Amino acid sequence: xxxxxxxxxxxxxxxxxxxxxxxxxxxxxxxxxxxxxxxxxxxxxxxxxxxxxxxxxxxxxxxxxxxxxxxxxxxxxxxxxxxxxxxxxxxxxxxxxxxxxxxxxxxxxxxxxxxxxxxxxxxxxxxxxxxxxxxxxxxxxxxxxxxxxxxxxxxxxxxxxxxxxxxxxxxxxxxxxxxxxxxxxxxxxxxxxxxxxxxxxxxxxxxxxxxxxxxxxxxxxxxxxxxxxxxxxxxxxxxxxxxxxxxxxxxxxxxxxxxxxxxxxxxxxxxxxxxxxxxxxxxxxxxxxxxxxxxxxxxxxxxxxxxxxxxxxxxxxxxxxxxxxxxxxxxxxxxxxxxxxxxxxxxxxxxxxxxxxxxxxxxxxxxxxxxxxxxxxxxxxxxxxxxxxxxxxxxxxxxxxxxxxxxxxxxxxxxxxxxxxxxxxxxxxxxxxxxxxxxxxxxxxxxxxxxxxxxxxxxxxxxxxxxxxxxxxxxxxxxxxxxxxxxxxxxxxxxxxxxxxxxxxxxxxxxxxxxxxxxxxxxxxxxxxxxxxxxxxx
Numbered sequence: 126x127x128x129x130x131x132x133x134x135x136x137x138x139x140x141x142x143x144x145x146x147x148x149x150x151x152x153x154x155x156x157x158x159x160x161x162x163x164x165x166x167x168x169x170x171x172x173x174x175x176x177x178x179x180x181x182x183x184x185x186x187x188x189x190x191x192x193x194x195x196x197x198x199x200x201x202x203x204x205x206x207x208x209x210x211x212x213x214x215x216x217x218x219x220x221x222x223x224x225x226x227x228x229x230x231x232x233x234x235x236x237x238x239x240x241x242x243x244x245x246x247x248x249x250x251x252x253x254x255x256x257x258x259x260x261x262x263x264x265x266x267x268x269x270x271x272x273x274x275x276x277x278x279x280x281x282x283x284x285x286x287x288x289x290x291x292x293x294x295x296x297x298x299x300x301x302x303x304x305x306x307x308x309x310x311x312x313x314x315x316x317x318x319x320x321x322x323x324x325x326x327x328x329x330x331x332x333x334x335x336x337x338x339x340x341x342x343x344x345x346x347x348x349x350x351x352x353x354x355x356x357x358x359x360x361x362x363x364x365x366x367x368x369x370x371x372x373x374x375x376x377x378x379x380x381x382x383x384x385x386x387x388x389x390x391x392x393x394x395x396x397x398x399x400x401x402x403x404x405x406x407x408x409x410x411x412x413x414x415x416x417x418x419x420x421x422x423x424x425x426x427x428x429x430x431x432x433x434x435x436x437x438x439x440x441x442x443x444x445x446x447x448x449x450x451x452x453x454x455x456x457x458x459x460x461x462x463x464x465x466x467x468x469x470x471x472x473x474x475x476x477x478x479x480x481x482x483x484x485x486x487x488x489x490x491x492x493x494x495x496x497x498x499x500x501x502x503x504x505x506x507x508x509x510x511x512x513x514x515x516x517x518x519x520x521x522x523x524x525x526x527x528x529x530x531x532x533x534x535x536x537x538x539x540x541x542x543x544x545x546x547x548x549x550x551x552x553x554x555x556x557x558x559x560x561x562x563x564x565x566x567x568x569x570x571x572x573x574x575x576x577x578x579x580x581x582x583x584x585x586x587x588x589x590x591x592x593x594x595x596x597x598x599x600x601x602x603x604x605x606x607x608x609x610x611x612x613x614x615x616x617x618x619x620x621x622x623x624x625x626x627x628x629x630x631x632x633x634x635x636x637x638x639x640x641x642x643x644x645x646x647x648x649x650x651x652x653x654x655x656x657x658x659x660x661x662x663x
Contacts, residue, residue: 161464166479168658169533172222172443177471178464179222179443181407182431185532187438187636189368190240190293190349193414193426194250200416201276202426202441203252206231206238207635208557209493209528210501213238213252215276220419221426221443222467223474226490230280234498235269236261240349240412244296244320246304250276251320253294253306254283266290268306270321288314288323296320297352297359299385307361309348330387333365334378334395343367343374349412358452359385362425364411365396368439369430369628372403375411377427379454397456398425398444405460406432407442415446415454420469423448425456434534435627436556436602438636480529480538480656483512495555495640497525504643512651514643516548521565521574521642522558528640531599533658538639539596540654541612542566546647552595554604556626556637564606564618566593567645571608575621585618597639599623600659612653 161180162170172183184191190205200221206212211229218224231238236258244251254269261267268288273280291308298304304320307313311331315324333347349364358381367374376396380389400410413427423446428439444458445465458465478490485507494501497517505527506513518524531538542550544566551565551572558577564585565572571585579585594609602624607615626637639656643649 164658164660166477167481167656168660169477169480170658171476173467173473173476174464175473177467179467180464181442181444181461182429182440182532183222183426183443184216184224184441185437186440186530187532187638188441188530189428189439189634190412191414191426191428191441192240192242192351193416194243194245195416196245196276198419199276201227201243203230203241203243204441205240205634206493207633208237208496210234210497211488211493213241213254213271217276219474220468220472221416221424223472223476224441225475226478227276228278228489229493230271230273230278231283232280233282235267235283236265240293242294242296242306242351246296246298246320249274249320251296252280253286253296255292255294264289266292268294272320284321286316286322288327291327293348293350295350295352295361297354297385301385305385307350307352309346309350311347311350331361331363331380331389333363334380334391336365336376340366341371341373343370351414353415356452358383360415360454361389362413362415364413366399366411367409368411368634369409369435372405372408372430372432373400375400375409375429377411377413377425377456381452392453394453394455397446397454398427400429400460403432406462407460408432408435409439410442410461418468419472422468423454424468429461431534433624434602435629436623436637437532437534438530439634440532480531481654483507483510483651483654491529492527492640493529494525494527495638496558510652512654513648514550514641514651515648516550516643516645518644520549520572520579520644521551521553521555521561521563522577524642524644526553526555526561526640526642528553528555528638529656530636531639531656535600535659536639536657537596537598537659538654538656539594539612540641541592541594541652542641543592543650543652544568544647545591545649546645548643548645548647548649550641550643550649550651552597552606553640553642554597554599554623554626554637555640555642556631556635557633560626560631562604562606562621562623562626563597564595564608565642566591566595571618573606573619580619594653598659599639 212231236256269283376399407429410429549567553563
């Protein structure tokens, strides 16, 4: 009799609520229940199949609005960071398939960071950042810029460009050598030669591609313009249809012009990328950057939701692109359900980041606070792999939890904590301050949270310890929480279904992230943070 994947998974949990050992990764060599991924650090899934091919995503987990800069032999990618701080993560690659984190470029809180753009001009790097700050009613949506002489930093403090109420900047240099930023809705403004301020007024220069009336989309939503100059043409790659909503919403459209000033002509076979049916493996594909591969061929990098797993956020996808004889681009990867040939020349290298442990560089490479307006260095102290976190707020909702991106369909995460004074600390799966679940410990009490509220039926119950091990096992959106006094014998506390913890339910464009929190008066000491992707059970 064949054991199903879910039955085998729960057999691995063991009897009487004690967590057992799952089947070794070597038995399957894959993460998730769709065949084809290899595994890397901590069992995390890899795009590189080891045979000259890759399978999407090339960068798993929440990597929304990816923007990629080719700089010689190097590629740099960054993403919308919204309310996660430190913000603006930068990743590096040499082949578009293997990616490693480099740094986080934004340390000063300027609001919720939306889709941005990386540019290099006359030897200096720039990142153009739209940010929504609801605490500034006079100017809630501003465009900022940071700059550096090296992508590793140090990056400047953000500079207010005095451009308001637009998102999704895209940098371009015209045939006259002048610099411009394009924005959502087909708008554009000229910027100063130093790239730090606007020159002149916002202009409307492009109306988008007319979407058929019978297409099921979230909205028109012309956004994310990325400009490319090639063979005497300026090409504008834009997103339309809405970045979430129905699976068939998002798409990539292209227009071109002989001049940066237009007029812009739409591609005759728009959209060049779109999810056509809900049965496809990737939903809401869009917001693309065209980039030239190491061998001079062309690729599209964009985001999409994994079918049935919106909780993971919008993941980074890579699709080959070809140019037709009449100078229009065509995406050639289909629905991305099959492995594709890697960019040439085929290469290997490190990929991803270890999520376990509190390392000295963890705030540069993996950990970020949600919604924190305080200097994280004042709250968080790292010493010899131990994190001391000062309490904030009255519970997880206003504690600015410390979170990381998980890109696997199933995984487990555990941590040891010790509370001090009147503090409360715990382990969460956190979407936003109204939608999270997890376990927490305070003096004399174990707390259980679901749908952003403390459980009353049944409550968490009493606790006689200030030191506790917590574990969460997320099996494709069914998460089970455990606690233990010694980290060896585990007691199952309760389970939740979390598929609805996503943008279509809660808004905000975020993802469901594992993490820890400290609230109340006092501090919480965290040790032995451990992450492990769970292999497929065939």
